Amino acid sequence: MRDVRQHSGSPVPTGEFAFAWDDFHKIAALVHGEAGIVLPENKANLVYSRLAKRLRAIGLRSFREYCALVESDDGADERQALIAAMTTNVTRFFREPHHFEHLSERVLPDLVSAARRGQRVRLWSSACSSGEEPYSIALTLLKAMPDAASHDVLILASDIDPDMIARATAGSYPAVRLGDIPLPMRGQWIANDREGTEPRFHFTEGVKKLIRFRQLNLLRDWPLRGAFDVIFCRNVMIYFDQETQDDIWRRFARQMSPQGHIYIGHSERIATDSMPFELAGQTTYRLKGARR
Template sequence: MVPGEYVLTEEDFHRIASILHDHAGIQLSEAKAALVYARLAKRLRALGLENFRDYCALVAGTDGLGERQKMVAALTTNVTRFYREAHHFEHLKTRVLPGLVERARRGDPVRIWSAGCSNGQEAYTIALVLLSAMPDVARHDVRVLATDIDPNMIEEGRAASYPEAALSDVPADVRRKWFHRVAGPGEQRWQVAEELRDLVAFRELNLFAKWPMKKRFDVIFCRNVVIYFDKPKQAELWTRFSAALKPDGALYIGHSERVSGPAAEHFAADGVTTWRHHKGGAR
């Protein structure tokens, strides 16, 4: 199917695609065969394997969880930046947070989830918006949960250190207040301030595994994640998000994504790729 140092047969490709779908819900078309080869050939070299058949046997085996996670990390693309799709953060600040800030000041907990958070830039942008709306947020029960299937992304999020280019959309005054330069080899990097980091908890999570969170969320961001799943998996995830959101909770999704399946009747549009959750049917 793809010639090279290691031969990727059609059987190998379909087995890898099946493992990826079963483990992470991600759909992989044959058009991605060259990408699969390019990214996984590095794993074969690192492991000292001679062919993709042996690699498939490894990741499918009972001891293959660690390598399955590495495979998922290799085959997924983490595209993110601070203030990406800025209209979502404007909606959060002007339409959602006023009510949540009022509730937080009464002593109610406020929970926001960045699902598929990549290396944390989305979660920290949410925290920045929270701080702009509620400067004393640290004195209240307000938290942001940031989850991703890739443990490398979770580590980067916790480290909270980003290259200069990542902050290109961060306003100068925000950068001065909430980031500071850090010394080190190579390119200039910026460290997120401790007060901002304290608002965000990073956790490794497969969206199709059991969720350990027991209480519902006021806001969920899951943007440009669902596009990687087939339609049944998309519908399954929207249903789970519906169950995880409080009434009138906000859901922010990617520009090419649409809420589908049975959960659609529990959401009403509230802006561009912005939805509000409600108990009843469509309205």
């Protein structure tokens, strides 16, 4: 791909498919409207290269044709594929391990006692990608409460991308990722896959039954009942504009139990002066004014 024409100082990508700034702006507006993701002009090369695969797959010759498709009434499936192509799904088991230490040492003791008294306990991985985050939460929970599944304890794992939800639900991962999971946490919860050529492992039913996987767009309605004691919303808000972020932080606050905690990504922050949250640890927040 060569860069030639200039626009606002940045070049428009050229290559196999005709691509104009007008196409870029239509795509950026659609992605922002559907998923909240901001695509500045310096992402034009990324948009081109990720969507060139889609154009090839569906046999289109230009981005103008692609825009016409995704803007049409018949374009719902391709709009979904467009959002999936433009999201970043990078994740890891026990990413930002200090969150799992905080959860284990500062939050779970009270929640485990509450669950043993018969109370409802809910945790939410709200941009769960391919599932590494909710499985890490589940393993941390099982370490504190191996019999969690026989109490009213559940983890909701949601993401905008249905392909990610399908992969997370399958719960099968390449064996090379096993090293990210602390050895003492593997035990009965992980088994080797017997099929396929590549060595893989999967989570056993004892873990899977603690998690409910759902497709959910953080920008739209959340068809959720009840409050969450723990929310993980990590490494997704960085893609949203400030107004969208502030709106979602406030909605999380309304969806949390008074003693609830929220964990956010290492490069994200919540403005505690204007939001109903206070700092409770490194990139960890709780509701202001909660009784402790």
